[in-house]
Amino acid sequence: MATESPASPDSPDSLDAAERRTWRRPTAFRNRYTKWAVYGAVLALVVWSVASLWITPGRFISGLGYGYELIDSMLPPETGSENIARLVDRMIETIAMAMIATVAGIAISLPVALGAAGNLSPRPTYYLSRGIISVSRAIDGLIVAIVAVIALGFGPLAGIFAISFKTIGFFSKLFAEDLEDIDMGGVEAIEATGASRFQRLVYGVVPQVVPRFAGLAVYRWDINIRSSTIVGIVGAGGLGVLLQRSYSRYEYDYVASILIAIIAVVLVAEIVSAVVRRRVQ
Amino acid sequence: MLETENLGKTYPTGDEALRDVSVTIGGREVVAMIGPSGAGKSTFVRCINRLVEPTTGSVRLDGRELTGLGEDGLRNARRDIGMVFQEYNLVERLTVMENVLSGRLGYVSNWAALRRNFPPEDIERAYELLDLVGLGDMENKRVDELSGGQRQRVGIARAVVQEPKIVLADEPTSSLDPETSRDVMELLTDIAAERDVPVVINIHEVDLAEQYADRILGLHGGELVFDGPAADLTDESKGVIYRGEEPPESPAADPDRPSNGTAGEGTPEITGNRSNAGNGRLPAED
Amino acid sequence: MTGAPPDWSRFDARERLFRVGSVVIAAAVVVGSWEWLDMSLRYVGSAPLQVGDLLGRMYPPDWAYLPNAVGPLAETIQIAVVGTIGAVLMATPVAYISAENTTPNKATYALGKLIVTVSRSVHTIVWALLFVVMFGPGALAGTVATAVRSIGFLAKLLGEEIEEIDFGQVEGVRATGASPFKLLVYGIVPQIKPALVGISVYRWDINVRAATILGFVGAGGIGVQLFQAIDSFAWRTVSALLVAILAVVLVSEGISAYARKKVR
Ligand SMILES: Nc1ncnc2c1ncn2[C@@H]1O[C@H](COP(=O)(O)OP(=O)(O)OP(=O)(O)O)[C@@H](O)[C@H]1O
Ligand SMILES: [Mg+2]
Numbered sequence: 001m002a003t004e005s006p007a008s009p010d011s012p013d014s015l016d017a018a019e020r021r022t023w024r025r026p027t028a029f030r031n032r033y034t035k036w037a038v039y040g041a042v043l044a045l046v047v048w049s050v051a052s053l054w055i056t057p058g059r060f061i062s063g064l065g066y067g068y069e070l071i072d073s074m075l076p077p078e079t080g081s082e083n084i085a086r087l088v089d090r091m092i093e094t095i096a097m098a099m100i101a102t103v104a105g106i107a108i109s110l111p112v113a114l115g116a117a118g119n120l121s122p123r124p125t126y127y128l129s130r131g132i133i134s135v136s137r138a139i140d141g142l143i144v145a146i147v148a149v150i151a152l153g154f155g156p157l158a159g160i161f162a163i164s165f166k167t168i169g170f171f172s173k174l175f176a177e178d179l180e181d182i183d184m185g186g187v188e189a190i191e192a193t194g195a196s197r198f199q200r201l202v203y204g205v206v207p208q209v210v211p212r213f214a215g216l217a218v219y220r221w222d223i224n225i226r227s228s229t230i231v232g233i234v235g236a237g238g239l240g241v242l243l244q245r246s247y248s249r250y251e252y253d254y255v256a257s258i259l260i261a262i263i264a265v266v267l268v269a270e271i272v273s274a275v276v277r278r279r280v281q
Numbered sequence: 282m283l284e285t286e287n288l289g290k291t292y293p294t295g296d297e298a299l300r301d302v303s304v305t306i307g308g309r310e311v312v313a314m315i316g317p318s319g320a321g322k323s324t325f326v327r328c329i330n331r332l333v334e335p336t337t338g339s340v341r342l343d344g345r346e347l348t349g350l351g352e353d354g355l356r357n358a359r360r361d362i363g364m365v366f367q368e369y370n371l372v373e374r375l376t377v378m379e380n381v382l383s384g385r386l387g388y389v390s391n392w393a394a395l396r397r398n399f400p401p402e403d404i405e406r407a408y409e410l411l412d413l414v415g416l417g418d419m420e421n422k423r424v425d426e427l428s429g430g431q432r433q434r435v436g437i438a439r440a441v442v443q444e445p446k447i448v449l450a451d452e453p454t455s456s457l458d459p460e461t462s463r464d465v466m467e468l469l470t471d472i473a474a475e476r477d478v479p480v481v482i483n484i485h486e487v488d489l490a491e492q493y494a495d496r497i498l499g500l501h502g503g504e505l506v507f508d509g510p511a512a513d514l515t516d517e518s519k520g521v522i523y524r525g526e527e528p529p530e531s532p533a534a535d536p537d538r539p540s541n542g543t544a545g546e547g548t549p550e551i552t553g554n555r556s557n558a559g560n561g562r563l564p565a566e567d
Numbered sequence: 568m569t570g571a572p573p574d575w576s577r578f579d580a581r582e583r584l585f586r587v588g589s590v591v592i593a594a595a596v597v598v599g600s601w602e603w604l605d606m607s608l609r610y611v612g613s614a615p616l617q618v619g620d621l622l623g624r625m626y627p628p629d630w631a632y633l634p635n636a637v638g639p640l641a642e643t644i645q646i647a648v649v650g651t652i653g654a655v656l657m658a659t660p661v662a663y664i665s666a667e668n669t670t671p672n673k674a675t676y677a678l679g680k681l682i683v684t685v686s687r688s689v690h691t692i693v694w695a696l697l698f699v700v701m702f703g704p705g706a707l708a709g710t711v712a713t714a715v716r717s718i719g720f721l722a723k724l725l726g727e728e729i730e731e732i733d734f735g736q737v738e739g740v741r742a743t744g745a746s747p748f749k750l751l752v753y754g755i756v757p758q759i760k761p762a763l764v765g766i767s768v769y770r771w772d773i774n775v776r777a778a779t780i781l782g783f784v785g786a787g788g789i790g791v792q793l794f795q796a797i798d799s800f801a802w803r804t805v806s807a808l809l810v811a812i813l814a815v816v817l818v819s820e821g822i823s824a825y826a827r828k829k830v831r
Contacts (some may be wrong), residue, residue, distance in 0.1 A: 023378055026421045027396040028829070035711030037592040049645035053706045063702040063711075103597050137642075138777065139809065142692060142780040143790075146797055147805075151621040152614055156604050158338045161614060230690040234783065247638050247696055266688040279585065280595060330742055359744035374757040382751050387744030392751045436739070443743055534807030 008104050071254065084248035086242065087261055092227040093156060094238035094265060100223045101160045105167025112172040117179035118207070127133035131171065136169025145236040156237030163224050163231065171220050178212040179205065214280045229262045239265070282305035283329065283447050283479065288338035292501075295389050298324040300503045301338070302398040309473045312481045313511070316500035317523050322483040325500065326449040329481075330362045332357060336546040343446055353452060360387035363478075367468075371424045377435050378420040383512055384442035403442070410438040414468060430461035434468065446462030448472065448480045463473035463484070466493045487519065488508035501525050540561070624638025632804045635788035636792060636811050641789040644815065645776035646706055646781065647756035655767050657714065664723055666729035679722065691777045695786040708789030713774050721770055728762040734812070762786030765827045774821035780811050 029035040108133025113116040115121045115129030145162035152158045187204035195203065239262055283306045286322055287408050290299040298321040306312055314322050328335035329340055331347065340347040347358050353489050363384070369373040371380045385403045386394055393399065397406075411417055414434035424432060440448050450469060454462035461562040466482070470493050486488050490497055499507030499514075499522035665668045666681025694712035702708040737754035745753065782790020787814060796804040 021405060021408045023408070023420060025379065027374065028690075043647060049648045053645050053649055054708055055641070055649065055707055055710065056799070059702060059707055062794065063641075063698075063707070067701040070697065092603060096603045098595050099593075099600040100604070100606070134817065138776065138813045140776055140780045142783060143793065143812075147621065148618070148785070151617045157606070157611065157614065160619070226688075226690065230692055233692055233696075243693065243696075259693070262693070263685065263688040268686065273724065275590065276340065332738060332742060356744045356746060359742060362742070364739075364742040366735065366739060368735050370742075372733040372736045372740065372753060372757050373733070374761070375753070379753075383740050383745070384743050385738065386746075386749045386753065391746070391748050391752075394745075395752055439739075439743065 050240035073252040078254040088241045090242050097156045097159045097238055098224040101163035102224050106163035106171055106217055109168050109171040113175040115177035116172055119180050133169045133173050141166045145231040146234045149235045152194045154235040159231040159236035159238055163227050167220055174216055178209050209278050215277045218273050218276045219281045222269045225269035226266050285340045286339045288328055288335055290328055291336050297474045298503050304559055306479045309477045311473050311480050312468050312494045312496045313365050313494035314483045314498040315487055315490050320500040321503040322500055323451050326451050361446040363445035363448040365436045365440050365453045367452035367455045368438045371432055371435055376423055377422050379437045380424055380435050380443055384439040407442055410442055414438050429456050432484045433465050434562040448478055450482045452483050568635050573732030576723045599763035603775055624802040628807035629803035629812055630807055632807050635809055636808055639789040639792050641649035642706055646710045646713055646778040646788055647771055650710045651771040651774050653714035654717035656719055658718045662721035666726040668730055683719040690718040695784045697780050699785055709781035709788055717770050724766045728759050732758050761830045763828045769822045772781045773820050775819040776816050
C-alpha cells in the first residue's frame, strides 16, 4: 500500500480491481498443504481399514438375519429358580471381588501415587512410578486376568488380582494429580515447625486431599464393579463365569438373564457412586 | 420504512410484554427506545424480525407485511433487517471474517456456505466494513479472542453487511464501558447517515439516547408512552416513562384513548399511539 | 477450607454421622466379602510368588516372533478406527435426542438415555460375544462390538456438550435470515466441533486398548495371537506381544493427546 501512488486520495471508496481483497478461511493446520496431507492420510487409513477388515454390505445384512434369530432365542430370558439362585450367588461374588480389589488396589496405589507426584518425590521414584502407571493403564484388564488365571488358578483371586492391578494405574495417576495440586504453603509451614517427613505428610498433605481421595475411591469402586462383572469370561470369578458357560452351551435365554443382571449391578453401582461422590465433594 | 400497527405480545406465561404499539420509522433516523427494565423494549425489536412471535398487530417493512410470512418468506425478510445484540451473539469459535460474512448467509447456497465460499463482492464489502468499524486487520482473529467493544463492532459489521433496510440494536452498549459505549453509539449513528438506513436502538442510558438519537420512543409497561424528538424529552416525560406518572394536563396517557387522537401541535407527544410521529424527523443535513 | 467455622469440630453432627457410617458400612462389606469368598491369607500371600514365577518364565521376550504380530496389530488399530467412526456416526443422533434442549419429546429423551445406558453397561467383550454369533468369528464382529460399545460413551459426552450450547450465538445467525442448514453449519457445529473431535479421538485411543482383547472371543485383532500363545504356554512370545501392545497403546495415546491439545 505504501508504495502505491496516491492516484485517488480523495475517493478512498472507489476501489479498482487490483485493490480487491480476497479472503480464505484460515486453516487450523500449519498451512493448506499440511491440512490436505492430514485429511488425505486419515482418509487413506479409513479406506485401507475398511478394505482389509473386509467389511461388506453383504456380510452386514446376513449378520442382521442371525441377529434376529439370536434375539429370538434370548426371549424370554431364563427365570428358573435354580438358575436365578446361581445368578444371585455370582452377583454377590462379583460385588465381593470388586470390594476387595478396590481396597487392595488403592492400598498399593498410595505409595505409587506419592511417588508419581512431581512435587513430593525425587526424580528416580517419579519415573519408576510413572512407568508403573503407564503399564497398568496400557494393558487391558482381561489380558491381566488371563495371566492371573494361569498363575493363580480359576476363581475370584485371579479376578481380584487383575482388577487391583488395573486400579493401580487409574488411581495413582489421578490421585498423583491431586497431590500435585495441593497448596505447598501449608506443607512448608509444617516443615518449618521441624516436623519429620512422615509428620509433614500426615499434617500437611493428608487433610488437603481426603475429600478427593474419597471421591476417587468411590469412582474407582464403580469402575471395578463393571470389570468384576466380566473378568469371569476368562475364568476369574463373578457373573462373567456364568455368562461364558451359558454362552458356550448356547443357552441364550440364560445369557439374556445374566446380561440383565450385569446391567442392573452396573447401574446400581453407578447411582451409589454418584450419590456418595456428591456428598463428599 | 418500518411500520408497526397495534403490535402486541403476550408471552405464554401470561406476561403482556407489549400492547398496541404503533410507530413508523423511516428515512435515516436514529431512534432510541428507552424504558425501565421489563418495559418490553427487547420484545418490541424481537417482534419486528420475529425472533419473538407477536400475538397481535402487524409489522410492515417497505410495505411488505412480515407477520404471517411463512418460513421462506420470513428468512427473506430477515435478510433486510440487521440486528445487533446486547451479548453480541457472535459465533465465538469462528473468525471475525466468518462472523461478518454470516450476514450474507441468506444470499449464498448451502454448499458455498459450508465452504465459506462467498462472492468477492461480499468479501470486499466485509473488508470495507471491518475498516469502518476499526477492525481493519483482525479478520482472521477468532471472536473469543476479542474484547467486548471489538465484539460489538463485529456484531455491527455483521448487521450492516446484510445491506439491511433497517438496523435494530438491542442494548448494544449494556455490556460495555462508558467510553466504548460512546464509540458504538457514534458508529451506529454514522451508519444511519452513511448507509441511509434507520437505526432503532434500545438503550438504558438516557443521556446517550438524548445525545445521539434524533427521536425517542418511551415504553412503560409494554405501552408506548412517549414519541418525539430527543430535544423534547423533558423531566416530566422521563417521569412518565420510568415511573409511570400521569402526564400533567395531557389526555395522551389515557390508554383507552382512540388511536386516531389528535396530538399537540408540534410538541412532543406523550401518547400511546401515533403512527407517523417520526416523519419529518430526518437529520438537518438531509 | 478457608471459610472454616471457628469451632473445633470440622463437620456438624449429621455430616459426621454420615461419614463415620459410610466408612463403617464399607469396612463391614469388605470384611464380609473376604469371608464370602473364602479367602485365606496364606492363599493370597502366595499369589505374588506365583505371579513372579510366571513373569520369570516370560523373560527374555521372544523378539523374533514380533514380525508375525505386525499384521494383527495393524488390524487392532483398524478395528479401533472403523469402530470409532461408526460409533460417531451412530452416536450423533443419539446425542441429539438425549440432550435435554434438543430432544423432540419425552419418549425420545428416554430412548436416548436407554441406548446410552445399555451401550455403556455392557463390556466390549460381551458385545463381541454377541456379534460373533451374528457375524461369525473375525474382525467384523469386533468392529461392530467396538462401535456399539462406544455409542453410549460418545453420545453421553456429546449430549452434555449440546446441552451447553449458547443459543444466543445461534440466534445471532438466525437473525440474518439463515436457513436451518446454515444455522447448523454456522451456529451449532462451531460450538460442538472441538468437543466432537476431542471426544472421538479420545474414544479411538480407548478403543485401541479395548481391541487388543477382542481376539479372546474370536473377534479379531492381536488378541487372537496372544491367546494362542497363552494357550500353548509360549510365555516368551506372550511377553514380546505384551511389549508390542504396550508400544502401540502408548503411541496411540500420544497421538490422541496431541490431537486433543491442538483442537479447540
Ligand atoms: N421469553 C419470555 N417468556 C415470558 N416472559 C417474558 C419473556 N421475555 C420477556 N418476558 C417478559 O416480558 C416483559 C418485557 O420483557 P423485555 O425483555 O421485553 O423487557 P426489556 O424492556 O427489554 O427489559 P430490559 O431492559 O431488562 O432488557 C417482562 O415482564 C418479562 O418478564
Ligand atoms: Mg431487554
